Amino acid sequence: MTVIRIGNTNVVNGPNGALSAIVHAPESNSTQQMVFAIDSTHHSAKLMPMLNRICFLIIIISFFGGLPLHAEQATPDNAHVIVVGGNSNYPPYQFIGKNGQPDGYIVDLTKAIAGVMGMKIDIRLGDFGGILDELENGRIDILEGLSYSESRAQHYDFSPPHSIIVHAIFARKGTKEVKTLDELRGKKVLVHRGGGMHSYMKEHNYAHDLVLTDSPRETLQQLAVGKCDYAVVALLPGMYIIREENLTNIVPIAKNIIQQRYYCYAVKKGNTELLARFNEGLTILKKTGQYDAIYNKWLGVLEPQRVSWRVIAKYAALVVIPLVLVLMGTVLWSYSLRKQVAQRTESLSKALVELRSNQQQLVQADKMAALGILVSGVAHEINNPTGIILMNMPTLRKILRDAERILDQYREEHGDYSLGGLSYERVRQELPLLLEEMQDGAERIKHTVNDLKNFARKDDEAAKVLLDFNAVVQTAVRLVDVTTRKATNSFTTSYADNLPGIMGNAQRIEQVVVNLIMNACQALPDPGRAIAISTHFDPQANVVVLTVKDEGSGIPPEHLPRLTDPFFTTKRESGGTGLGLSVSASIIKDHGGELTFDSAHGKGTTVKCTFQAAMEGKKL
Template sequence: MAYLLSYMRRFLPALLLPALLLLVPCSGWAAAGGTIVVGGDHNYPPYEFIDKDGHPAGFNVDLTRAIAEVMGMTVEIRLGRWEEMRRALQTGEVDILQGMVQADVRAKDYEFSPPHSIINQSVFARRGTKPVRDLNDLKGKDVLVQNGGMMHDYLLEKNIGARIFPVDTHVDALRQLAAGKHDYALVGNLPGLYLSREFGLSNIVPVGRLFAGQPYAYAVKRGNDQILSQFSEGLTILKNTGRYEKIHDKWLGALEPSPVSWRKIVTYAAITALPLLLLLSAIGYINRTLKKEIAHRTREMQLQQQQLIQADKMASLGILVSGIAHEINNPTGLLLYNLPVLKKIFRSAEEHLEERFRQEGDFMIGGLRYSQFREDIPLLIDEMQDGATRIKRIVEDLKDFARKDTSEMDQSVLLNDVVRAALRLVDNSIRKTTGNVVTNLADGLPAVRGNAQRIEQVVVNLILNACQALPDPSKGIVLTTGYDPERKEVLLLVRDEGVGIPKEDLSRIADPFFTTKRETGGTGLGLSVSASIIKEHEGTMIFESRPGEGTTVRVALPALQGA
């Protein structure tokens, strides 16, 4: 007896181990630590497909990866032709299919998890085709189906008399149908709509839905229930944690029609039952619209009033300038007449004064020694004459600027002359602002047709704006003229090194009464008037600016024909 027990202890483990191995299913080893191969259709969007980068994508793919994560499994997803994937499941090359329609015709070969989706099958046809009410309407017709798909299996089982044309994918069926081949395509409703939109197959539409929603689930070869139970458990976890809903909404939410909730039904009923509420809402809307319109009209009237006031101010300023210019011109004319006479008298007396200097040596005259007097007096007379000449020129420019414009737009204007006149007019403002003004006036510019006075007004406004934009005297202004032969335009560029214009203000810079210098007396009319003048001359004025880097104004005027 002791010998028998010893024998059993030695050889029983060796005898039991093979028996235990026979009891463990092969799939159990994959689930325990190996890689589970998950198969699917390579062209069944939005459920499963190969994306443009060659990677598996779609609702089924994301769902499989999420289940593998929560269950601690390692999976390999393989997508290919559907009939090949079904064959691979039977041969054991694939452990589980991540999406298959569950039906009685497949029950003898497959086991299914709880459904993760509902598939509706539809009949697609070219526009204008008579609707299909039931399967009998397909009798004698050419029907496209996916090879090995649910509808292929179903039509073979029912044998309704349709001529069946299997193709590899849903998109193949829809493309052939759109190209005029065969009569119908029997495919999944959602994939059919998705692919029709994706590939622009606008001439095909659903003409009948022959099946109610069919369960769409994970499927394994019958007998391989251990892997199936793991995927079923993972699917339950995803649904309970809300993660399933996120994946569903990502791929299917925008395509599936959203159901009408009871809350919406009650809301619509309440609106229908209370027409008075609609009437009151309409009255309220009209009231608000009228208030907005009144406020808008009020702002327009205020703006027009401000424009009239400003126009009156400008007219008064013109009259005032004309009067002052006349009064200044009278004494200036006397200076310009008398200073040459005075210089001539000095030259006449200079000979006698020199003779006395030679005889007596240096002597006092008018509080100065003659040696200094003879050097300084001619210079003083010349400076006074130059100053008087400059006063006369500035007054003339000011009179031209303030004179009421009654001339037609028929003058031949040289832009360089206008720029020089504008610089003389605002010379005092420039001197107070900066000592760094550069002019690059191109030679031989053609003339432009228009009004010299009004163009000068534009240049003056642009120079003054540039001066006001400079943060300190070290910054400068550059005025450049040129010619664009392609567009036949004469150009003026006024560039400053100022503070620049914010992006949000750049589009409004030429609007009437828009100004960023209101606190320093700005009216916001200068650039608006300038833009109007350039438009009258059939030209353009463009602003380019960056805050902190300055502003460039580009004025383009059409060259005079033949100039």
């Protein structure tokens, strides 16, 4: 359906092609209607040109005098008064006003529809049950308010809804709250007799719990005086009655308890022509804004007031902008604090790492001191028998030399004989060698014990002397001789000639060299891999360089930067503590040197340890 508004005239293209021109004459407060019946089925191609000509004619008539228009043929509605029925006690939708006349939202809506459609109406409000009976008997043509249901749709034809009814549970203040209808089972509930909720609750087996009243107003009045604890009433009528009757002790405690009910115009089944006229009028009201005006007059005051976006923006500006400024200031301040905290945290972290490193070095120093005491005692016990061996060896050699003349003469006289199960000839050849090996072994024991004592001895950093670097490295190599023999079949050393001396502490440098060689041994997967030790002098940098190269498994690239970090180790499961390289790096740093690593994963590692030469070009 199409509605065209031209001044005081509405042009409506209605159902089945019926074209109506509705003209309001202000001076007579009356409405005339011109009806043009057009069969849209057979003349649809001609409809629009005809509509254009009719609109043009109406404009000319309205413009040149605004005279009342009279229909060429009167419609049946002009000759027949339409009786509209409604509920006399269902405010604010329909009720009898203080002046004794029908009043309310739907009453005004019905009057407005009659006005735009040119219908004569008689609105009769009464008891809801009686009104339904009069509709059935034909004394009423149309109901202006009936909630739609599938069961009612079998007996009545309904218009599109002009209202949506939301039902609620009401109770006195302080009554135990309920949220659903199911919670009302077993409790007495006040309900308006014959209303939509009465039908609904009967269909859902609540009939034995219901206390029926004659109107929603009576329902809430009885609830207010304590007849029952709960009542089920449509929300807007309930709020209207509470306000009008000043029932301040009643509040809605649960809303939307059932699916929304649609409130419509309704006629007896088959009276579609009259229903179409009301539908048409309702559409015109919605198009022209009259529907909204009536709705806001009666129902808008009972609903939460809508706040315009302009008002929202205004108050938002007054509240949000200062909050945003405060928030931005807080964010900047927080950022500044976080930055300061991060800087302090970084400084503390570095200090903590350094503290742990120093602590571990102190622990290591204590261990070395304890080891020194232990080694001193053990060395004394070892050196005593070793000294006896070394002292007695020259005497044994002299005895052998003197005894050889006697033993040789005895062989000449009696022929070859055996000593200790060996022929004298063999004893004559091997006994000097055995004595020589015993001499060398005893000296080696003595030397090793002395090296061990020097290694474990606690020396102050200030006790630095001019050192022969090659000699220091050789001492460390002797200390790990047993380990290197087990780890590899190819252990080589190369010591450069004429190395300049370095200033340092021999025991601490030996500790570094031992650590590096032990790490190289542990890196070898099998004894077939080699370890090479070498020293040389770099005149350009004026440094003495120790190189320890192994053919082991190598070091992953991501681990290289952390090798000298305290407690970092890849051998935790085999007992590694992660302190060896950390302590070594610290010792080298104390000597003004540098420790570097070059490794390819799976191809071995080369470690270089540099120390400043004591004096450029000076040799020991």
